Amino acid sequence: MSQVFFEDVAEGLEIPELKKNCSTQQLVLWAAGSGDFYQIHYDKDFAQGTGLPGLIVHGALKHAFLGQLVHDWMGPKGELRKFGCSYRGMDYPNEDIRCRGVVTKKYTENGKNFVELDIWTENPAGKKTSPGTATVALPSKN
């Protein structure tokens, strides 16, 4: 994994996109990892019985995807301090989920180099289904 440095980053920089496309198997794998076995994520009849069009991707899985987006970008010496998102739209199995981020601010505080980002998941129609933010500390080249 390559390392990004504070000096490499500028406001407006878009970080490398992470693309996901969840099979139902992946939803079950994540259910096992998280302990969330709510049936709307693997039982189509149950999901439709609650008024949903079908199976949906876990909101917290999209949160974890955004965590992976930032983790993969910031490199081993980057430190994620805070990240979060709200779930504004549903994503479905076997559809692309684009995980994206853009740098909104960089600053130094108490000797640490911080970068703030807008992060989000995006569905095939281009809608931001899980908009959020992240704050990371990056190493300096100096």
Next chain:
Amino acid sequence: MAEVFEVTDEVKAQYGVEGPPWTYEATTTSIRMYARGIGSVDPIHYDVDFAKSQGFRSIVAPLGYIGTPTFHPDTNDGTFGFPRRAGGGARLNLPTKGLLDGGTETEYLDYICAGDMLVETSSLADVRVRGNMVFVTNEAVYKNQESGKVVAKQRLTSIHIG
């Protein structure tokens, strides 16, 4: 039309009231399972020797994973795994036609590695009603059981549909 839920003074009085603590555990198996679930291929989540070579105690939890609540059929919810705590904390009679995630915010103060036992306490932070949906936000604080250090904080919003 009657509201599906009313945010009464009695509900507001429960804001900030901590429930009893619960133990969460992060193990090599649970971290690998979570990493498989998100589709990560980073060895930091799978290979203990590699993680140690990078200066960590063991494999590192993927971002978003703060351990799994210890489970017993008598005390935990069979679908979500979360603890049904006796005594203390909020008790709300929420609508049950549907349940969705509303949002997750996580603040990290340290890494979480395999072998860590965490003590979680949580409290009700906010309840809002929009149409037939009730947005319930809880705040949770996770401390390393051994060191007592706060390692993470989370705000979790669930949407209860009436």
